[in-house]
Amino acid sequence: MTDDAEQNARHDGKMKKIKAARDKMMAQKIDKKGLIIVHTGKGKGKSSSAFGMAMRCVGHDMKVGVVQFIKGGWETGEAKLLKKFPDLCEFHAMGAGFTWETQNRAKDIELAREAWNKALEMMRDPSFAMVILDEINIVLRYDFLPLDDVLSALADKLPDQHVVLTGRNAPDTLIEAADLVTEMTMIKHPFREQGIKAQIGVEF
Amino acid sequence: MTDDAEQNARHDGKMKKIKAARDKMMAQKIDKKGLIIVHTGKGKGKSSSAFGMAMRCVGHDMKVGVVQFIKGGWETGEAKLLKKFPDLCEFHAMGAGFTWETQNRAKDIELAREAWNKALEMMRDPSFAMVILDEINIVLRYDFLPLDDVLSALADKLPDQHVVLTGRNAPDTLIEAADLVTEMTMIKHPFREQGIKAQIGVEF
Known part of the structure; x- marks a missing residue:
């Protein structure tokens, strides 16, 4: 065999083993559960990925509810787009501007x-298949809303509904209550390093 | 003043100072630059937030191009939704399934x-205001595509266009070339901890 053919054969054999292990693991997994999902951390992507999930639901004809707890001064692209699907998305930009x-x-x-x-x-x-509470962590951090109210509502959550909570500084007790938690870590940001303002399509 | 009124007055005074500092800082920032954006790390939200940005662009009538380098076995919600806007989004699910x-x-x-x-x-x-190269980091990791080809294309990028690259294990040289890098860090995941499979609306 040539070097290239050998490398390909080695790779394919390795992938075969990975697939076998994965198939075995997947056979033990369960299919469905409404999740409590938290996106926190200082990096970008907390709200964007929540809205990416909203878009996935709408694409699958699943109904989504959105409450924005902190409304910026601009009309966001996600609001504009989701408003085109009034049967599948209820969108409420509430709260005032940044604190x-x-x-x-x-x-x-x-x-x-x-x-x-x-x-x-x-x-x-x-x-509602999914409810997004955008930037609720900010509101909790400033004690604009009692954390206990939120935690007890989550404890009584509808079993099939996904609830997504975003915002930096998620409280520890919220992280404990959640099923899926991702921390967005800032590695590089052009706002800090290059002095570039929030841009249309990227941040709003 | 009551305790509550005092707390409110203290808070409002503090916010006034934050706003003054922020206004001064914002006056020094520039408005616009096409960014190289990288989402990496093992946590959830790398592709979701890229698609959240795609949705923002479409909401603002900005044209987006998407290439999915690794196509899963299901039809994704984001593909279904973005295909409803053929004038504003060109969507290519290419590549085969998982490696x-x-x-x-x-x-x-x-x-x-x-x-x-x-x-x-x-x-x-x-x-195209934005081009999303979904899961390209996986392809680079397995040397399915030469990294140098990607780096030189990014070096010659159109100045106003945003390019978003997703996938775990982003190469160091790609991170160096990028303007905005976020690492999605997994804190908790129901697939690992509770044995729950990828769910519609959440992962695809």
Whole structure:
């Protein structure tokens, strides 16, 4: 055999073994469970990947509910797109702007409570396959909403519904309650390193 | 003042200072640059957040190109949804299944080359605001595609176009070349810890 053919044969044999091990493992797995999913950390991608999942659901004709707890000053692309599917997505951009923009804690608390009530409504409705609580961790961090209210609602969650919670600084007790937790770690960011502002299509 | 009113006043004063510092910083930032974006790490959300960005672009009427270098055995929700916007998204699910499914290195190399040629075509076309090279890091890791070809194409990238590369084990030289790098770190995963299979809407 030539070197190349040998390398290919070695690779194919190795992959055969990996597949056998994987097939055995997969036979022991279960199929379905509504998950509590947390995206936290300082890196990019917490909300983006939640909206990527929303898009997957809509693509599969599964209904999604979204509550944005912290609304930015711009109209986001994800809101614009999901609004094109009113039967499959209920989208609520609630809350005021970034916490440093509002400078009004009393108002922030009031808006957080309104947003949470909307979230609860969707979490109790089995027609929603997924409910996304975008940036709720920020609201929890500033005590705009009692953590215990959120934890007990998650404990009583509908068994088949996925609930996704995003935002940096997820509380430890929330991480304990979750099934799937990813920390987005910032390795490089052009905002910090190159002085580039948030850009359309990338951040909003 | 009551305790609550005091706490609110303290919070609002603090936010006022944060806003002043932020406004000063933002005045020094620049507005626009096509970014090289890398999502890597073992955690969830690498492809989801790339597709979240694709959705943002489509929402803003910006054109997106997608090449999937590793195609799974299912039809993904993101493919289904993005195909509803043929004027704004060109979607190519290329490559075979997972590397352990194909067990045919020669074929994997051939498909990687075809996928890369499609990617290059879109990267040379300024009508694309964003090009997503999904799971290209896997292809690079197995040497199905020469890393130098990818690095030199990125060095000659169109200045306004964003290019997003996903997949675990991003090569160090790719990370050096990138503007924005996020590592998705797995904290908890129900596949490992609870034996739950990949679920519709969450993983595909």
